[in-house]
Amino acid sequence: MTQQPLVIKDLAKHFGDFVAVDGITFDVNRGETFGVLGPNGAGKSSTLKMIGTVSSRTSGHLSVFGLDPDRYGKTIRTRLGVVPQEDIFDEDLTAVENIVVFARYFGISRKVARERAAQMLEFMQLTEKADEKIRALSGGMKRRLTIARAMVSNPEMILLDEPTTGLDPQARHLLWDRLRKLKEQGVTLVLTTHYMDEAEQLSDRLIIMDNGRIADGGSPAELIERHVTREVLELRIPDGGEVAGLEPIAESNGWRVDTLPDRHLVFADSGDAALSLLRDGGVQPHGTYVRRSTLEDVFLALTGRTLEE
Amino acid sequence: MTAAVGHLFSHHASKLRHTWWSALVSGLGSPTFFLLAIGIGLGSQISDADQAGLGTETYLAFIGPGLLATNAMMISATEGMWPTLALLQWQGVYRAILTTPMTAAELAIGHTLWIGVRATVAATLYLVVLVLFGVINSWLALFIPFAAFLIGVAHAAPLVGVSAHLLQDGIYAMVNRAIIFPMFMFSGAFFPVSDMPTVAAWAARLLPVWHGVELCRSLALGSADANDLIHVAYLLAFSALGMWFAVFRFRKHVTP
Numbered sequence: 001m002t003q004q005p006l007v008i009k010d011l012a013k014h015f016g017d018f019v020a021v022d023g024i025t026f027d028v029n030r031g032e033t034f035g036v037l038g039p040n041g042a043g044k045s046s047t048l049k050m051i052g053t054v055s056s057r058t059s060g061h062l063s064v065f066g067l068d069p070d071r072y073g074k075t076i077r078t079r080l081g082v083v084p085q086e087d088i089f090d091e092d093l094t095a096v097e098n099i100v101v102f103a104r105y106f107g108i109s110r111k112v113a114r115e116r117a118a119q120m121l122e123f124m125q126l127t128e129k130a131d132e133k134i135r136a137l138s139g140g141m142k143r144r145l146t147i148a149r150a151m152v153s154n155p156e157m158i159l160l161d162e163p164t165t166g167l168d169p170q171a172r173h174l175l176w177d178r179l180r181k182l183k184e185q186g187v188t189l190v191l192t193t194h195y196m197d198e199a200e201q202l203s204d205r206l207i208i209m210d211n212g213r214i215a216d217g218g219s220p221a222e223l224i225e226r227h228v229t230r231e232v233l234e235l236r237i238p239d240g241g242e243v244a245g246l247e248p249i250a251e252s253n254g255w256r257v258d259t260l261p262d263r264h265l266v267f268a269d270s271g272d273a274a275l276s277l278l279r280d281g282g283v284q285p286h287g288t289y290v291r292r293s294t295l296e297d298v299f300l301a302l303t304g305r306t307l308e309e
Numbered sequence: 310m311t312a313a314v315g316h317l318f319s320h321h322a323s324k325l326r327h328t329w330w331s332a333l334v335s336g337l338g339s340p341t342f343f344l345l346a347i348g349i350g351l352g353s354q355i356s357d358a359d360q361a362g363l364g365t366e367t368y369l370a371f372i373g374p375g376l377l378a379t380n381a382m383m384i385s386a387t388e389g390m391w392p393t394l395a396l397l398q399w400q401g402v403y404r405a406i407l408t409t410p411m412t413a414a415e416l417a418i419g420h421t422l423w424i425g426v427r428a429t430v431a432a433t434l435y436l437v438v439l440v441l442f443g444v445i446n447s448w449l450a451l452f453i454p455f456a457a458f459l460i461g462v463a464h465a466a467p468l469v470g471v472s473a474h475l476l477q478d479g480i481y482a483m484v485n486r487a488i489i490f491p492m493f494m495f496s497g498a499f500f501p502v503s504d505m506p507t508v509a510a511w512a513a514r515l516l517p518v519w520h521g522v523e524l525c526r527s528l529a530l531g532s533a534d535a536n537d538l539i540h541v542a543y544l545l546a547f548s549a550l551g552m553w554f555a556v557f558r559f560r561k562h563v564t565p
Contacts (some may be wrong), residue, residue, distance in 0.1 A: 055564060055565055074412060080408075083406070084408065088401045088404060089405070090320070090324065090402045093323060093327070100323075101405075104316045105318070105320075231563070
């Protein structure tokens with residue numbers, strides 16, 4: 001049996017009275033892309049920092065590459081790549097110098113560091129920016145540079161904290177593409193995100209975190225199957241009004257209805273069929289939209305809130 | 310540990326590749342102005358009778374090595390405050406470095422020793438200017454950069470610890486005004502501390518910077534002897550204590 005790169009059991013992190021992580025349990029397999037989905041303040045970053053051995057745990061079991069971070073932090077960090085939430089660089093240095101300097105901290109010789117840095121910049125499509133100062137780079141470029149830097153030591157596992165937060169759609173898709181390439185190369189990825197589409201696009205398995213706890217975990221398909229129907233019918237709520245007659249029909253058909261400020265979400269296996277039944281029953285919605293269920297709906301079903309809140 | 314400190318040094322050295330010229334200009338310019346204004350300008354107002362108590366031929370020869378030593382202190386104290394906080398918090402480069410195999414202790418020690426190197430470089434430039442002013446008359450002066458390294462580490466280390474502890478710059482202005490500046494004035498660089506009332510004189514002798522000033526002056530004048538090892542020991546002890554504090558604070562606050 002190959003050893004799992006990450007095993008976590010009842011892990012907790014307290015800052016004084018504040019409980020950031022409240023007893024979570026999960027493990028990550030080699031080569032897997034594992035997502036940690038949750039709103040801001042769910043405890044995702046605290047979890048990642050403990051895995052990255054830059055923050056100590058309050059209680060629970062944590063083993064990274066089969067090692068205890070309290071005793072083998074240095075060894076673990078040698079085998080780990082970290083993409084922190086913020087893009088932190090030495091602003092006095094150029095893009096390529098930042099990567100070379102960083103590689104040196106892993107004990108990589110200057111010559112090899114230069115070669116690796118060039119390869120990583122190429123992989124992240126930043127070769128043209130190699131000799132630019134950091135402030136000349138766009139947000140998307142900085143994010144890619146952070147990932148290039150995390151890869152320079154050839155890590156077995158990379159931790160990514162909100163890899164695409166604040167990026168425009170084009171930059172996000174480019175980044176997703178690069179992360180998929182990394183996965184193809186066999187690198188284990190653990191990423192936090194509060195974007196349900198990101199979690200769904202990239203993760204083999206994921207956990208949904210809320211208030212420091214795990215609400216549920218599994219593959220995106222499993223989670224959708226377990227908590228919501230295949231499709232969702234969205235009914236727009238008119239300003240100051242209501243969608244009259246919805247409730248009794250939903251109840252008799254066994255559909256769950258979640259209500260957001262501007263719309264009702266009707267969970268039915270077929271959205272179109274549900275809409276016909278509602279219309280037959282005399283309901284006259286002002287705007288309708290049938291779509292596939294997403295992890296966003298799962299999060300709503302599990303917590304009663306949306307991820308954006 | 311040695312390798313880790315080496316990586317940090319090479320990182321800071323790469324930064325210098327972009328900024329060395331400004332460091333060089335201020336490293337030579339500042340001593341020149343100070344020595345012209347205070348050493349020669351103010352010195353010309355001091356009578357021969359007053360000068361007799363200084364133990365040097367000119368006021369310039371008295372104040373030159375003293376200013377070199379206090380300059381090493383000022384640079385290191387400043388480096389222990391704002392630039393340290395920038396690396397820890399504002400730019401946060403050290404937070405990124407902590408995700409590498411570097412430990413908090415290695416980072417604290419490497420960072421503080423690098424400030425010592427900065428003080429050494431500044432003192433070496435100062436020494437060059439002192440030689441040009443003709444106030445160095447002993448080969449022992451070649452040890453001055455080493456003395457400056459000790460002065461640098463002794464003053465940087467506690468402030469590096471304070472920076473890591475507070476992780477904000479609120480008290481720096483106060484530290485500068487209430488601690489660093491008075492230490493500069495009463496360091497024995499401008500006048501012998503023995504000229505002060507007994508209690509004040511002994512208080513001044515407890516300051517690490519006084520030991521630095523005395524050490525640099527005896528090396529510059531060539532009058533250094535075994536007694537000066539007390540200054541070395543004092544600065545070493547202060548450095549070790551400060552370093553322990555810096556490491557402790559880095560471990561506790563930088564990696565919570």
